[in-house]
Amino acid sequence: MKRLWVILLYGMGVTLAARSGAVRFDFESGDLQGWEVVEGAFGRLVSDRTKEHHGGAPYTKVGTFFLSTLESADGTRPDDRFEGVIESPVVVLESPEVTLRVGGGKGDGVYVALCTLDGREVAAARGANSQTLQAHSLSVPACVGQPVFFRVVDRAVGSWGHITLDHVSCQGRVDAQASARRFEARRREVARVGNTETVDRLRAGIRELGVGFPGRYPAAALLQRLDALDADGDAGALEAFAREALVRENPLLNPTPVLFVTRKQYRPDHHNTATLFVSCELNARSYDTEGAFKILDVGRGTVTTLFAPGPGVTMRDPDLDFAGERLVFAMRKGPQDDYHIYTMTVAGTDLRQLTSAQGVADVDPVWLPDGGILFSATREPKYCMCNRHIMCNLYRMEADGANIHQIGKSTLFEGHASVMPDGRILYDRWEYVDRNFGDAQG
Structure with a gap:
């Protein structure tokens, strides 16, 4: 997974009681209380979620806030794709006992560790593959009188690839100068x-x-x-x-302009939908995007808009003809429409609609050497066998949209075609392979 190196600096809000020597990281200030993301990047790290994501049981946190590597950036959904490391300010321990509440995964890649100043991990706590924040106690007598810090590690993605933390308590004092030097x-x-x-x-x-x-x-x-x-x-x-x-300076980029697509991010869904969200399908409501075609001139360092049809309209899959004169692409004009095939000039003029079948999605068009167009479409009704998502096969037609006929007959999805130098078609397809034996799909 690609990682982003991000450093976040927050004001320190550690709960300190100078007379008792108590240090408590409870995140009740709503921020990281001086902790920093030292590797990777996360969504909403300090969460005030009240109920568990699955099942709706109350979160077993202390107070309002807790730390979580699971929350999406907007805090509305779980997202186990984040990876990184978060570390605390330096604490000089005055007692060997440390208590904390930890939830989330129990795998090797997700845990909370107590570290010496040189980064060595001397004690750790993990979740139990559960959203429940369970109480843990660490005993580190060899660290009494020494500077230490806490490290939250999330180097896992997928199921239970996250960690949650709350109410880290110990006896000691925060060393602000040592913290600044270490960060x-x-x-x-x-x-x-x-x-x-x-x-x-x-x-x-x-x-x-x-x-x-x-x-x-x-x-x-x-x-x-x-x-x-x-x-x-x-x-x-x-x-x-x-x-x-x-x-x-790249000779592949600087001689001619580069066409690219901008759009609002598709809503997450199962991979077999191919982000079609066909209007007659059970997940049609997931269509919520719009976009534009833009031109990057690398030599000049400029970006201009070629075609932006307006709110709720999405373009995708542009392909340039062999003469360099016309673009073919798929466009959908809103939730009640479906993707259809269009062409226009490279100047963004002379827009022509080639397909218009109702309740049908036509996508992934490419120009063929003979001037025809190859594309994927849901025109032959078929569904993914583990749900009701509609699948595509390969079709071809003339440049004006005439003589549409099917050339692919596999039982599930065929798409993302491109023309090879010798004129053959390279495309991907997937279908169930030994489904009763395992989860392999090819």
Whole structure:
């Protein structure tokens, strides 16, 4: 999973009682109380959710807020795709006992650890594959009088790939200066690792472009500059250089404009729907998006809108004809409509609708060498065998939409076609394979 290196800095709101020496991270201030995300990225880390996601039982938290690596960015749904590490301020322990409440997964990749200042994990607690926040106690007599910190680790995705935490309590004091030094060291560590990965990948990309485009791509000069930037270690300068070396100087990108699609993110659904949300299907209400065609001019560094038909309208799957004159694409004009095939000029004019069957989705069109159009459609009624989602087969038609006929007959989905250099069609399909034996689908 691709990871985003994000550093979040929050004001410290740790509950302290100076006379008793109590330190409590309960997140009741509604923020991270001085904890920082030192690796990865998450949604809404500090949650006030009152009921469990599945079953609706009351959350076994203490107070209003708790820490969770499960919540989506808007806090409305669970999302087990997040990965990363969150660490606490430095605490000098005055007693060996630490109590905390932990829920979520019990796998090796999700846990809460108590660490010494050098990052060594000396004690840990996990969930029980349950949303219940269970009470844990850690005893670390060897750490009394020593600076320590807490680390929340989420290096898992999928079922129970998350951790929840609340009410971390111990006797001691927060060392603000040690915390600041340690977080700064962590930021430098992350930047150093990120820079190393960036430089290695940049160097490989520059060399590959140099081999592919000798005389057209200044690989030698760019590699010399990269060596100097690597020695300097400036992450911002490396990022700017990467855009120059791999985008603005790229012979694959800079000679001609690049067409791309912008749209509101599709709602999550089962993979077999292919985000069609056909108007007569049980998940039709999941259609909630709109978009536009835009043009990136790499040489000029500009983005312009080619075609933006308006609210609720979505375009997808554009393909350019072999003459470079017309685009073919699928467009849906709203929840009551379905995707149909259209063409227009590369200037965004002369819009023509080629298909219009009601209750049918036509998507993934591509131009064929003979001037025809290949596309996927739900025109032959069939359903995914484990639910009622409507599937597609391959069809072809003339450039004006005439003579539509089916050329694919598999029992489930056929789509995402492209034309190979020799004129053959490359596409994907999936169907059930030994369904009673296992979950493999090919």
